[in-house]
Amino acid sequence: MKTKLTVNNNGSLKIEGDFEIVDKNGNVYGLGGRTVLSLCRCGMSKNKPFCDGAHKGNFDHNAEAFDLPPKAV
Template structure:
C-alpha cells in the first residue's frame, strides 16, 4: 500500500497521490478512472469541481509554505 500524499501547490491545486478514494457528501465514490494522482481545486473556479481544470491561472494567489498548527487544546 502506497502512502497518501497531499501536496499544496503554490497558486494552484492540491495534488493528491498514492492510495486514496474521494467521496461526495453522501459517501459515493468518484470514479477516478484508475488514476493514482489527481489535482483538487482550491480556488473555486473549476468547472470540474472538486477536480482542478486550471481555471485558477492568473486568478488565485497563495504561496504554499508549510507551517505548524497550534497544539490542540
Template sequence: MSKTKLTINRNGSLKIEGDFEIVDQDGNVYGLQGREALGLCRCGLSANKPFCDGSHRNGFEHDAKAFDLPPMKTK
C-alpha cells in the same frame, strides 16, 4: 498500501498522490478510472469541481508555505 501525499501547489491545486478514494457528502465514490494522482480545486473557479481544470491561472494567488499548527485543544 502506499502513503497518501497531498501537495499544496503555489497558486494552484491540491495534488493528491497514492492510494486514495474520494467520496461526496453522501458517501458516493467518484469514479477515478484508476488514477493514482490528480489535482483538487482550491480556488473555487473550476468547472469540474472538486477536480482542478486549470482555471486558477486566471488570478488565484496563494504562496503555500508549510507551518506547524498549534497543539490540539483538550477538554
C-alpha cells in the same frame, strides 16, 4: 504507497497514492484508475472538485508549511 497531499503555489491540491474521494453522502467518485490527480481550491473549476486549471492568473497563495498550535482539549 502512502497518500501524499501537496499544496501547490497559486493552485491546486495534488493528491498521490492509494486514495478514494467521496461526496457528502459517501458516494465514491469514479477516478478511472488514477493514482495522481489535482483538487480545486480556488473555486473556479468547472469540474469541481477536480482542478481544470481555471485558477491560472486568478489565484494567489504562496504555499509554505507551518506548524499548527496544539489541539485544544
